[in-house]
Ligand SMILES: *[C@@H]1O[C@H](CO)[C@@H](O)[C@H](O)[C@H]1NC(C)=O
Ligand SMILES: *[C@@H]1O[C@H](CO)[C@@H](O)[C@H](O)[C@H]1NC(C)=O
């Protein structure tokens with residue numbers, strides 16, 4: 001069944017038994033699903049269909065959004081004819097096992113909280129539910145900035161003393177934590193008890209910095225490295241008092257920004273500085289504290305630093321042993337092929353790779369929000385598939401919601417987000433990027449294992465075995481032409497699928 005966005009009613013009829021469907025709104029740039037206090041599309045929890053049935057969820061440029069259909073496996077015989085015809089066959093191999101999946105999510109930035117607070121509580125709840133609940137896309141990962149970021153209304157740290165305060169006697173959480181973060185994080189965790197958080201710092205107090213500024217060419221002064229580690233520990237203490245505990249901590253957001261003197265706040269860590277930071281300060285401080293089980297996530301920066309940056313850092317065994325995860329951002333993926341991820345995985349199989357930030361609209365020629373952009377949603381899905389095929393255990397988006405201008409951001413670094421909140425209209429828009437991430441996050445729970453799948457030239461694909469033994473396959477067609485394929489599981493049979501142009505498909509079977 002193909003339902004195009006010809007009207008709200010058609011979709012409602014098609015979706016009678018499937019939960020509330022998308023209320024589409026068309027822009028020149030594409031289609032969004034509109035939510036207001038009284039209406040928001042919902043995705044019912046995954047139903048387990050018995051063998052030999054399977055279900056298919058489709059999104060596409062024409063306006064389908066996780067549209068559910070079902071079918072029955074057809075017999076498939078491994079004979080010569082089928083092998084000769086295998087041009088269109090995509091084979092699942094459940095016995096070829098790779099990494100275990102940790103999860104998918106986004107970041108609790110000040111901008112997210114500010115935008116939530118700009119609408120009434122019932123609508124805030126719909127945003128949080130869209131991301132975290134069983135009727136949403138079931139995010140189970142959250143990134144929490146330690147203090148401010150460029151997506152705050154001003155630069156700030158937790159100890160903005162005019163004079164040095166090495167004992168951190170003035171350390172305290174900011175108003176922003178109380179107003180824009182804590183209660184939303186707690187609510188998200190109520191909606192999904194599987195939610196796990198990791199923290200990253202952008203901004204160190206000016207008195208700690210070589211350039212006495214939050215951004216620019218600066219780093220934490222040598223004499224304050226331990227203070228900066230203590231500062232991290234104090235953050236975990238304060239959040240613990242608020243009943244919020246963490247799973248991981250990165251070594252700091254994008255240390256490379258300050259090597260270029262960017263106006264985005266950051267702290268420089270060259271290889272030698274990173275070794276000293278992890279080996280003599282952050283590592284021992286975390287491991288000797290009550291937070292000793294935190295995953296320490298190195299890099300938190302672009303692929304271009306792989307594998308050489310971690311090679312150099314890991315050349316010291318002590319330092320290498322402090323690190324659990326190599327955290328990677330996506331911004332330069334177009335120019336750096338994913339084989340660098342394989343190099344890291346092959347050399348350090350015990351270190352896990354994870355995506356810790358991504359967003360679109362960050363480039364000069366494509367700044368800010370583009371409502372309904374299918375192409376942007378397509379870039380997300382393509383990246384998730386590629387990263388997972390190259391050993392990522394999870395993928396984390398940036399701001400979970402922005403305003404219609406792609407802010408607020410005090411340095412005007414406006415970008416895009418999977419949810420755009422229009423407070424004046426009392427509504428929010430779910431962009432294709434939201435559904436792209438949902439094609440994975442909703443169906444691939446923590447503990448799923450990536451399994452084997454044959455790769456085709458025109459179709460990107462990845463597959464998983466869920467902890468409940470369900471199989472999930474995600475197939476992406478980014479081309480202008482449809483492709484008919486046969487998905488083959490030798491123990492089940494075959495599924496014939498027509499993958500339309502610019503479509504994303506998730507298949508689930510037990
Ligand atoms: C909310 O959205 C629904 C579906 O698009 C629409 O029928 C309804 O009028 C909207 N309600 C308000 C208060 O805007
Ligand atoms: C499968 O799809 C058919 C046709 O759309 C529908 O009538 C039926 O309820 C679906 N079965 C399940 C278990 O969802």
Ligand SMILES: *[C@@H]1O[C@H](CO)[C@@H](O)[C@H](O)[C@H]1NC(C)=O
Nearest residue numbers: 182183186240241242243244
């Ligand atoms: C934290 O949890 C304790 C025990 O459940 C509770 O008494 C306290 O009110 C909570 N604090 C906050 C800030 O939620």
Ligand SMILES: *[C@@H]1O[C@H](CO)[C@@H](O)[C@H](O)[C@H]1NC(C)=O
Nearest residue numbers: 275276279280316317318319
């Ligand atoms: C490795 O790093 C640790 C912690 O920084 C340091 O104490 C030790 O001297 C280093 N070892 C070598 C061989 O450089």
